[in-house]
Amino acid sequence: MEILPFLLAISVVFFFGAILFFFWNVNNGQYDDLDSPAHKILYDDDEDLIPRTKNKTQDIKTDQRKQD
Amino acid sequence: MCCPGCVAVAKTIIDSGLVNYYQHRNIDDQNATNTTRDRSALILDELRLFNTDNIQQEFVTQSPEGLKEATLVIEGITCAACIWLLEKHLKKLKGMTSFTVNMSNHRAQLSWHKEELQLSQILIEIHNIGYQAQPYRADIEEQVLALEQKKAMRRLGVAGVGMMQVTALAIALYFGEASGMQTSTKTWLRWISFIICTPIIFYAAQPFFLAAFRDLKTFHLSMDVPVSIAIGCAYLASGWATLTHSGEIYFDSVSMFTFFLLFGRYLEMQARHRTGRAGNALQNLLPEATTKITKDDSGIDSETLTAVSQLVVGDHILVKPGQTIPTDGVIIQGYSSIDESALTGEYLPKRRNTHEKVIAGTLNVENPLHIEVTHIGAHTKLSAIIRLLERASENKPKLAVLADKIASYFVACVLISAAVVSFIWWQIAPEEAFWITLSVLVVTCPCALSLATPTALTTATGTLRQKGLLITRSHVLENLASATDFVFDKTGTLTQGNLAIEKTLTDFDEKQALEIAAALEAHSEHPISRAFKHFAVNSAESIEVTLGQGIQGRVNALEYRIGKPEFASQLLREPNSISIPRGTGHWLLLCSKQQVIAWFLISDSLRHDSLYCIQSLRNLNINVHMLTGDSSSSVQKIASELTIEKVVSCASPEDKINYINLLQATNAKVVMVGDGINDLPVLAGAQTSIAMGSASDLAKTHADAVLTGGELAVIIQAVALAKKTKTIIKQNIAWAFGYNMLALPIAAFGFIPPYIAAIGMSLSSLIVVTNALRLSKSTEPRKTLAITTNPLLIERY
Numbered sequence: 001m002e003i004l005p006f007l008l009a010i011s012v013v014f015f016f017g018a019i020l021f022f023f024w025n026v027n028n029g030q031y032d033d034l035d036s037p038a039h040k041i042l043y044d045d046d047e048d049l050i051p052r053t054k055n056k057t058q059d060i061k062t063d064q065r066k067q068d
Numbered sequence: 069m070c071c072p073g074c075v076a077v078a079k080t081i082i083d084s085g086l087v088n089y090y091q092h093r094n095i096d097d098q099n100a101t102n103t104t105r106d107r108s109a110l111i112l113d114e115l116r117l118f119n120t121d122n123i124q125q126e127f128v129t130q131s132p133e134g135l136k137e138a139t140l141v142i143e144g145i146t147c148a149a150c151i152w153l154l155e156k157h158l159k160k161l162k163g164m165t166s167f168t169v170n171m172s173n174h175r176a177q178l179s180w181h182k183e184e185l186q187l188s189q190i191l192i193e194i195h196n197i198g199y200q201a202q203p204y205r206a207d208i209e210e211q212v213l214a215l216e217q218k219k220a221m222r223r224l225g226v227a228g229v230g231m232m233q234v235t236a237l238a239i240a241l242y243f244g245e246a247s248g249m250q251t252s253t254k255t256w257l258r259w260i261s262f263i264i265c266t267p268i269i270f271y272a273a274q275p276f277f278l279a280a281f282r283d284l285k286t287f288h289l290s291m292d293v294p295v296s297i298a299i300g301c302a303y304l305a306s307g308w309a310t311l312t313h314s315g316e317i318y319f320d321s322v323s324m325f326t327f328f329l330l331f332g333r334y335l336e337m338q339a340r341h342r343t344g345r346a347g348n349a350l351q352n353l354l355p356e357a358t359t360k361i362t363k364d365d366s367g368i369d370s371e372t373l374t375a376v377s378q379l380v381v382g383d384h385i386l387v388k389p390g391q392t393i394p395t396d397g398v399i400i401q402g403y404s405s406i407d408e409s410a411l412t413g414e415y416l417p418k419r420r421n422t423h424e425k426v427i428a429g430t431l432n433v434e435n436p437l438h439i440e441v442t443h444i445g446a447h448t449k450l451s452a453i454i455r456l457l458e459r460a461s462e463n464k465p466k467l468a469v470l471a472d473k474i475a476s477y478f479v480a481c482v483l484i485s486a487a488v489v490s491f492i493w494w495q496i497a498p499e500e501a502f503w504i505t506l507s508v509l510v511v512t513c514p515c516a517l518s519l520a521t522p523t524a525l526t527t528a529t530g531t532l533r534q535k536g537l538l539i540t541r542s543h544v545l546e547n548l549a550s551a552t553d554f555v556f557d558k559t560g561t562l563t564q565g566n567l568a569i570e571k572t573l574t575d576f577d578e579k580q581a582l583e584i585a586a587a588l589e590a591h592s593e594h595p596i597s598r599a600f601k602h603f604a605v606n607s608a609e610s611i612e613v614t615l616g617q618g619i620q621g622r623v624n625a626l627e628y629r630i631g632k633p634e635f636a637s638q639l640l641r642e643p644n645s646i647s648i649p650r651g652t653g654h655w656l657l658l659c660s661k662q663q664v665i666a667w668f669l670i671s672d673s674l675r676h677d678s679l680y681c682i683q684s685l686r687n688l689n690i691n692v693h694m695l696t697g698d699s700s701s702s703v704q705k706i707a708s709e710l711t712i713e714k715v716v717s718c719a720s721p722e723d724k725i726n727y728i729n730l731l732q733a734t735n736a737k738v739v740m741v742g743d744g745i746n747d748l749p750v751l752a753g754a755q756t757s758i759a760m761g762s763a764s765d766l767a768k769t770h771a772d773a774v775l776t777g778g779e780l781a782v783i784i785q786a787v788a789l790a791k792k793t794k795t796i797i798k799q800n801i802a803w804a805f806g807y808n809m810l811a812l813p814i815a816a817f818g819f820i821p822p823y824i825a826a827i828g829m830s831l832s833s834l835i836v837v838t839n840a841l842r843l844s845k846s847t848e849p850r851k852t853l854a855i856t857t858n859p860l861l862i863e864r865y
Binding site: 004005008009011012015018019022023026027031032033036038039040043 | 148151152156169170171218221222225226229230233253256257260263264267
């Protein structure tokens with residue numbers, strides 16, 4: 001258990017490190033927009049990257065979606 | 069379709085292969101509140117003005133590589149899908165290098181190549197998919213708000229991270245107590261807690277201490293005082309305990325308490341900032357550029373485009389139909405109708421001739437006008453209204469908040485009893501005195517008491533926000549619960565704010581009659597013609613528009629007239645044979661040379677839930693008043709349809725304030741609901757004010773709450789929830805107070821060791837928070853309400 005005091009001291013260093021990192025984040029505007037990033041992950045902007053396989057079921061699906 | 073934009077958007081979406089849009093919508097369908105004025109063709113011309121350099125210099129920065137950068141404020145964004153659409157669509161433009169939209173403040177940051185793309189093109193594209201963009205310049209107030217927001221965020225972060233650390237250490241200490249931890253380890257853990265807690269007290273909790281200090285200087289005991297005493301005393305006592313290896317430490321309670329309070333305040337501040345785009349609100353109402361007329365040496369008029377800010381008194385300007393008049397002035401040439409509804413609430417445009425005055429911020433409807441500038445900037449009538457508003461908000465009656473009232477008694481009580489207890493124990497056993505006094509202070513810690521109100525308010529505010537009422541000032545819920553009088557504005561609040569055909573009388577096919585009328589009206593910019601817009605199929609020829617009277621034209625080779633009965637009937641062989649149908653409102657006659665074809669009753673239609681809202685308010689024994697700047701006969705009609713007895717028509721902004729002040733002087737608790745620029749001062753002056761979601765930014769900023777969806781029925785739900793909130797606050801306060809009063813004597817006799825006092829305090833806070841969370845349960849389904857209660861109204865409107 002001799003290691004414990006040492007680890008606790010390190011945790012304090014980490015605490016202040018985390019605070020500094022957080023301050024840097026806030027000042028850089030990372031928290032200015034809290035709403036849209038949550039949705040951005042859902043945007044399908046990688047369609048060009050997906051290799052196209054001629055698959056019948058997939059075609060039917062996209063057709064249905066267009067009709068919707 | 070959730071917004072006017074969506075209607076226009078659907079086509080663009082499918083054309084550009086962006087069908088995924090509908091997967092990303094994160095709010096339900098809503099009825100489009102179509103009050104934004106549609107003047108598409110003219111707005112395009114106006115947008116082109118933004119290409120001129122002297123206008124761009126104010127908000128566009130240029131980089132050496134030929135890139136231009138700007139920030140735009142975009143109106144009409146309702147959900148994440150709007151952001152997606154805007155970004156997708158505009159990044160496709162050739163020459164656009166970046167385009168990102170911030171969903172919280174609706175601002176777009178963009179940069180583009182100046183050779184490949186014009187700013188107007190960008191603005192037109194934004195307009196085409198249904199949004200409105202305005203250049204944005206941060207002013208000082210805005211920068212201060214942003215700083216404040218960041219500071220609050222940093223404080224919350226320090227408190228949050230610190231709280232987790234300290235609590236983890238506290239758990240170690242509690243278990244250590246049970247399993248016989250070494251004293252040296254225990255001391256070390258305490259020291260670490262002490263170190264981590266210190267920034268929480270001196271940085272995160274700073275606002276409480278500052279506020280408490282300010283309140284004490286003015287001899288006013290607010291909730292900040294007991295909060296500061298609790299935080300300060302517990303921290304100092306724990307620090308003392310750490311230094312002297314004695315007693316108990318409360319670093320975990322202190323940090324958690326600070327974090328919860330900061331979190332509540334942070335949420336409240338965010339709600340306030342959400343509507344607080346105050347900086348640019350005034351400029352948004354006024355056009356950026358205008359056409360200036362200058363005579364050169366040979367006396368020939370030449371037109372130049374000038375920024376409004378560069379105009380001086382005496383300049384001559386040209387205002388085309390569809391444009392907003394930029395300054396106060398006198399008409400020197402031409403005559404036209406001016407839409408003053410934003411300033412006066414009158415729903416029909418007023419006719420203005422040469423030598424008559426016009427006011428900045430109003431809309432020129434029919435003919436081009438030459439205007440001599442008489443007042444600019446701060447001297448215009450619009451600015452005068454804004455000054456009136458500032459004065460009104462200063463004089464706003466302050467209602468004492470319940471918790472603050474209790475707090476002042478409570479603080480006095482606690483301090484006196486703690487002093488008495490410590491004095492008595494000093495006499496009996498001096499070595500016990502400090503710890504017993506401390507447990508008295510901890511037991512009576514106003515944590516639960518000070519959490520009682522904010523937690524309930526935060527929960528209720530969150531619930532109402534989901535329903536469509538955004539509360540931006542904390543006193544709203546308390547005032548809604550005790551409101552005795554509701555005052556409504558007419559145009560745009562109880563009514564839709566745009567004209568619609570209410571009734572058609574014809575001996576022929578109704579559809580055909582409407583189509584003929586629409587063909588004629590398609591050539592007019594008058595607000596009346598917008599009512600016919602959906603029916604337009606054919607086009608008319610050889611149109612003649614007679615100002616303020618009507619239109620004559622040829623549809624399918626037949627001559628028709630539409631307009632005021634006196635005007636249209638001139639086309640008939642026997643002009644005097646017509647009789648105007650009964651029913652108040654604005655009757656339009658459509659006739660050919662042979663016969664009368666149809667009568668149209670035009671009026672500003674009611675919102676579908678107005679009647680429901682007013683009746684429900686009356687059932688709650690609340691008086692309903694209607695204040696309006698409109699002087700036409702439609703005021704009486706709407707008043708009788710909604711069964712409102714207390715009506716004041718033709719009221720200026722000053723009259724409205726006076727009316728509210730008189731009401732407030734008779735101890736009435738007034739809630740004002742309004743939307744227009746003319747309502748601004750009264751919104752600021754009323755004890756509680758609610759602005760419609762379609763109101764100008766300025767009105768929203770100065771209102772205490774905003775009806776984001778424009779549904780009046782939400783007000784009824786808000787009143788009900790406010791009453792429930794008040795009950796819960798009372799329960800919470802009663803519990804917190806009762807617990808403290810019970811525990812005080814026990815602690816004073818020295819029966820409670822400080823650590824039990826700390827546990828009791830936490831439990832008591834937990835009960836209060838759980839009780840408050842009951843408010844988040846939605847009591848009724850949100851959307852079916854207006855429809856189920858009012859099937860008749862839906863049919864009629």
